[in-house]
Amino acid sequence: MSIKENLYLNFIKDDRYMYLLSGLKNTLLITIVAVVVGILLGFLLAYIRSTHDKTGKLKIPNLIAHLYITVIRGTPMVLQLLIVYFVIFASVNIPKIIVAFIAFGLNSAAYVAEIIRAGIMSIDEGQFEAGASLGFSYTQTMLYFILPQAIKNVLPALGNEMIVLLKETSVAGYIAMDDLTRGADIIRSQTYSAFVPLLMAAAIYLFFVLIFDRLVKKLERNLKSSDH
Amino acid sequence: MTTETTSPLIEVRHLFKEFNNSRHRDLKVLCDINVSFNKGDVAFIVGPSGAGKSTFLRCLNRLEEASSGEILFEGVNILDKNVDIDRHRQKMGMVFQQFNLFPHLSVLSNLTIGPIKLQGLSQEEAEERAMKLLKRVRLEDRARSFPNQLSGGQKQRIAIARSLCMEPDVMLFDEPTSALDPEMVGEVLEVMRELAEDKMTMIVVTHEMAFAREVANRILFMADTNILEENDPENFFEHPQNERLKAFLEKMI
Numbered sequence A: 001m002s003i004k005e006n007l008y009l010n011f012i013k014d015d016r017y018m019y020l021l022s023g024l025k026n027t028l029l030i031t032i033v034a035v036v037v038g039i040l041l042g043f044l045l046a047y048i049r050s051t052h053d054k055t056g057k058l059k060i061p062n063l064i065a066h067l068y069i070t071v072i073r074g075t076p077m078v079l080q081l082l083i084v085y086f087v088i089f090a091s092v093n094i095p096k097i098i099v100a101f102i103a104f105g106l107n108s109a110a111y112v113a114e115i116i117r118a119g120i121m122s123i124d125e126g127q128f129e130a131g132a133s134l135g136f137s138y139t140q141t142m143l144y145f146i147l148p149q150a151i152k153n154v155l156p157a158l159g160n161e162m163i164v165l166l167k168e169t170s171v172a173g174y175i176a177m178d179d180l181t182r183g184a185d186i187i188r189s190q191t192y193s194a195f196v197p198l199l200m201a202a203a204i205y206l207f208f209v210l211i212f213d214r215l216v217k218k219l220e221r222n223l224k225s226s227d228h
Numbered sequence B: 001m002t003t004e005t006t007s008p009l010i011e012v013r014h015l016f017k018e019f020n021n022s023r024h025r026d027l028k029v030l031c032d033i034n035v036s037f038n039k040g041d042v043a044f045i046v047g048p049s050g051a052g053k054s055t056f057l058r059c060l061n062r063l064e065e066a067s068s069g070e071i072l073f074e075g076v077n078i079l080d081k082n083v084d085i086d087r088h089r090q091k092m093g094m095v096f097q098q099f100n101l102f103p104h105l106s107v108l109s110n111l112t113i114g115p116i117k118l119q120g121l122s123q124e125e126a127e128e129r130a131m132k133l134l135k136r137v138r139l140e141d142r143a144r145s146f147p148n149q150l151s152g153g154q155k156q157r158i159a160i161a162r163s164l165c166m167e168p169d170v171m172l173f174d175e176p177t178s179a180l181d182p183e184m185v186g187e188v189l190e191v192m193r194e195l196a197e198d199k200m201t202m203i204v205v206t207h208e209m210a211f212a213r214e215v216a217n218r219i220l221f222m223a224d225t226n227i228l229e230e231n232d233p234e235n236f237f238e239h240p241q242n243e244r245l246k247a248f249l250e251k252m253i
């Protein structure tokens, strides 16, 4: 079979490229929603963890947050996805994509939390004291002085987390979610030709990873040039 | 005039502080300190390193939690657990050895963020107040700069202006010139001298003996967890009583 025939068979015939296209759409959607969920929840976890480290308060919430982060980071993403789908939502009928949003978002939160916590802990103690001495409460000090500096410091790491997440979503097929990887695999099973569709999917992942990477690098450069 | 009571601005009673952290157990740093500061006082605290001077100063605005005792600030025992310490801290400015300016904010915002967020001033009101203070520390042309564009001496003058921008009733200084290159010490001391002349209540920890003698109305000698001697500048330097103080002065001068 010539290359031309191969491409025709795998992408054009029966509109098979649609598997890749709709798969890509889901992959990107899951990534973006999971990043947003991850950042929101990750912030909360990071706030709890670093407040405990700094002040000794929030003992119980810290225990829970610590346990959560340990379990999520210590178990495979695929298993977490399967557990959310087959255990937590076993008796509820909700769209698979929502399950994916939740599973990947919960996973991402644990990693984001550790990134932001590291950012907070890297800020000089004198910044907390300066805020406090002016009359700012601990939470206000965090909000106005610590977090803006901490986030700026960890933005590249957060960008990398997004790149990792994009690739991680490729296990969504385990719950029969039609993502980019599964789209390629469906084509393979129909055409009995593995090379072209799988390589194409890989190329698309790589393309987006490189785009994200460039965005992160650009952001980093902008931050450096505006570094005060 | 006749009925006005002259209660001190700050009254410290039986203040104890020990550190109980992983580094040290039962390290007694302040042991039964009793002292008062009046409105308009320019009190300097001197003494050997490790005496507890910083800890004492930081207990006054509760950056360190005292172990026991009372600190009456404007009549309120601020060591009381029910006290809203954040409100009282607005009235107690603090200047640190390491400046601790907010690096992500412009000089102007370093000054205005407190009055805006904590005292409800509008942007314009806060900036007007801030610009007056920047003029006072002779840095009005640096309002739009960022802290890392300033020299150490400039940073510390901005830090002083930032504290003043909250219009505090007392200013606490913890070795404000110790982190500075020698040629920058003068400009910071000059600002502090003017502040004292303007009758700001000041409590200053420093090793600048000549400056203390010139500006203070009282000098306290701290060593070994307590205030061992207190006097007016003249007698403090000319007629020291305590043996530790005599030895200290000999080494310093």
Ligand SMILES: Nc1ncnc2c1ncn2[C@@H]1O[C@H](COP(=O)(O)OP(=O)(O)O)[C@@H](O)[C@H]1O
Residues within 6 Å of the ligand: B019, B021, B023, B024, B027, B029, B047, B048, B049, B050, B051, B052, B053, B054, B055, B056
């Ligand atoms: N956070 C802390 N934990 C344990 N010990 C401390 C802490 N801060 C200060 N100390 C100890 O308390 C003593 C007094 O310190 P400090 O108040 O900084 O003295 P000074 O300012 O007079 O040099 C020192 O022995 C110091 O090691």
Ligand SMILES: [Mg+2]
Residues within 6 Å of the ligand: B053, B054, B055, B175
């Ligand atoms: Mg000290």
